[in-house]
Amino acid sequence: MTKSTRRDFLQATTTAVALIRLSGIAHARTQDNAVDIGSRRELFVDQYLIDKLNGARQKLHRPQLAPPVSPPRPHGHYATVLFNGDKYQFYYRGDKDPKVTWKTHGIEAYHDGEVTLYAESKDAIHWTLPKLGLFEHESFPDGNIVLMDEFLVTHNFTPFIDTKPGIPAHERYKALGGLAFQPHQTAVRDKRGPGGLKAFVSPDGVHWKKLREEAVVPEQWGKYFDSQNYGFWSESEQRYVCHFRRFIKGYRGIARTTSEDFVNWTEPVEMPANLPNEHLYTSCTQPYYRAPHIYVATPTRFMAKRGAATDILFMTTRGGDSYDRTFTESFIRPGLGASGWANRANYAAIGIHETSPTEMSMFLTHGRRYTMRIDGFASVNAPLAGGELITKPLKFSGKQLEINFSTSAAGMVRVELQDPSGKALTGFSLDDCDPIYGDALSRVVKWKGNSNVAALAGNPLRLRCAMEDADLFSLRFA
Template identity: 45%
Template sequence: MKQQMMILIVLLGILTLPESYAGEPKPLEIGSQRELFVDDYLIDKMKGAELRLHHPVDEGVVLKFDNPWEGLFCGYCTIIKDGDIYRAYYRGRPTAGADGDVGEVYCYAESKDGKHWTKPEFALFEKQGHKKNNIILADAAPMTHNFSPFLDTRPGVPKAERYKALGGTMSSGLVAFTSADGIHWKQHPAGAVITKKMVPFPYMFDSQNVAFWSPVEKKYLSYFRVFKDGIRRIARVESDDFIHWSKPVLMEYTHRNEKAPIEHLYTNQTHPYFRAPHIYLAVAARFMPGRQVLTDAQAKEVGVHPKYFKDTSDAILMTTRGDNTYQRTFLSGFITGGIGAQNWVSRTNYPALNVVQTGPSEMSIYVNQDYAQPTAHLRRYSLRLDGFASVRADYKGGELVTKPLIFDGSKLAINFSTSAAGGIKVEIQDANGKPIPGFTLADSREQIGNEVNRIVTWKGGDDLKALSGKPVQLRFVMKDADLYSLQFTD
């Protein structure tokens, strides 16, 4: 009724027609980029189908923090896949102490497959009588509290600065570091590049403060922890050169076009997804202060430090596409505490930065667990490629219709799985929802199976060149099936 009244008023010449009524929304221009169903970006409508979050599979302990300079309070881990080498970085901290004091070091491990890890021995820093160890940064407090490296993929980056990092607390600001090999680090002459004076919040930086080069936005981005109204929040800044940064913008949270609950997020771990870098994933640590699970007796039994079992935490999944909003499409936990009291202490279940591929159809997420306990370690969890979430239709069937979109390519590839009785058919419609001859539901060949890259076909074949560059809608008719992602290719 309100819309009809508005149109009537416009016809009478009283008001100018708002943009939302001036015409249909512009088609999404997705080109040949892969699109995941981690949010409702592509979705126009669903019937008998839903977005479903998938939970990573626990693959067990991959790295024990058992060296004398590592210990109970290891944390703020980063995983980087550089060609055929996987690199792990993490804070070493055997005893409790103040954030940013001299007792903290940064350690390193590496792997050839992301599953079996070793700790190389360097002679860079002597600690606790050990001249050889896996320490790559020490005597650099407070930057060793939360040192957070990344592989700089900016075209033309100097070899000596191929790796970069930020580290520091509120007292120091976030200090820039560079490295040619990810092992030998030096502080950038610019020193603190994001300072307390730049940030309009009462408390900041006391967490893992992440940065990366965005190939889509063509700039460096950093997401770091701040406090807002007593809640741990996330702010975003931008830079063209990694040295000069913009004014911070507070990130907001949306759930299905509504405001999402504001919860304590201890780390954000925001990074471009390696198969779709225009989508930034945030496998964030959700902190529940004062939510005590263990009794004193249980805490004593698992050997947790007496100051570290009064809270609990888990990991959630968020996404953002480059604005100041995280999409919390799924409010429930993504990686939750496992069986056993040791998984329900303070500051455990904190995800490492970055999701990496560890097999032809597999990717891995790493989680810091058993915090403040003698059994502290890094654990690996696996998912299928693109398998964070899916459009799911059960046995009775359902369908998904996308928003109008413009693609670039000649074939449609889908990442999907079905049961033996299930399947997916794809209809291509014009921007008005009218089936296009040759690509109707009746023309579609049913896709059955479980593949990360299946080319969709119709009776006439798989060639979509005639539709490339034109606005279309996709209609997926599904039964007992999951659709994880799609991509138009040549």
């Protein structure tokens, strides 16, 4: 790459990031221009609360690869991991005959050979393959087929647990699956019927039936749905949301549609998120379980001109038609060895789950599990020399401020409460704050031993966080 070409590329990347951010979050502001966070947990994965960073920066924290287990974890493309309160449920794609591909046998034989497989676990670390007795096939002697002979649907069958209040028990689980036919596939379409995303429901995530015969997300919206198209009930938006594959300006990208009943969906809206030369092969956009108003996304980035190399990115959205890409670097790299650099080798499963009191896990193809600190996607980070975070004016409800933080042995965090103009509130200045050091998922901030901030609830204020060799991951008023 020449210097001028590289300069043009970097300028295009910088411009794209700026546009993505500017189109970003619709802040929940009050009449006095304060962001109303109530008692919600807020993570520093975007600039939603940040007004200024002085000597500090936002830092992405890469997940760590967990050791393998025996027997190996299940794995397959377009996987989904759910937790129903009692057990973890793993859905992934299998092939009746891996030698039958669309290149060698055509798309009809290829998709007829796809099945959806199922595994269970009590800890999301050690998995069993239950003999379900639903479908039998010699390639799967364990009998863990949960869906078979659903043409196109089993290519990317993607379930979720419906948290909408009042949902009938027999529809507790829902799923979407399907493809759109490409222009050269009309003969198969004429024979098998139109594509699109079809809806399924289940009482237990094992016994599934179609919600209706026709697709609920029409074929013409996708190009060509050959990704993982995930729907979920949004607590913050009070509707179902689905992010799905759509080509945007010649690159694989992401579009969004919403529904109030899971049957009738709004016209799709494209969500610009691609930086120059990158395809977003999946979106993996899902509500974060400790802050469901924040949707975290771990898409697979596909570099077509680099041997179809892939890695995992980290993005967020708070609803609406845009993503925040504060972090443009890779979240999970392909890694050492040739296997991670093979054609389409890296896909993250949907589902980020708490697997110990201090860690959460995400799952990748080839049976890999990666771990992170709870809330630990990103932080505001300051060096030992010190740095500060000053928030936008905000309002809260609650009696005390809790933070998720980590310091070195020499580091610390202090918090000052200010009025919107930046003046310290009496009794809550930086000098009043008891120094906070250590490492905790939840530590209550105190000022000369006092943690009660109830008298300030509902009034606009700012937080000034002075940090030394420290990371601040999240905060909430409780």
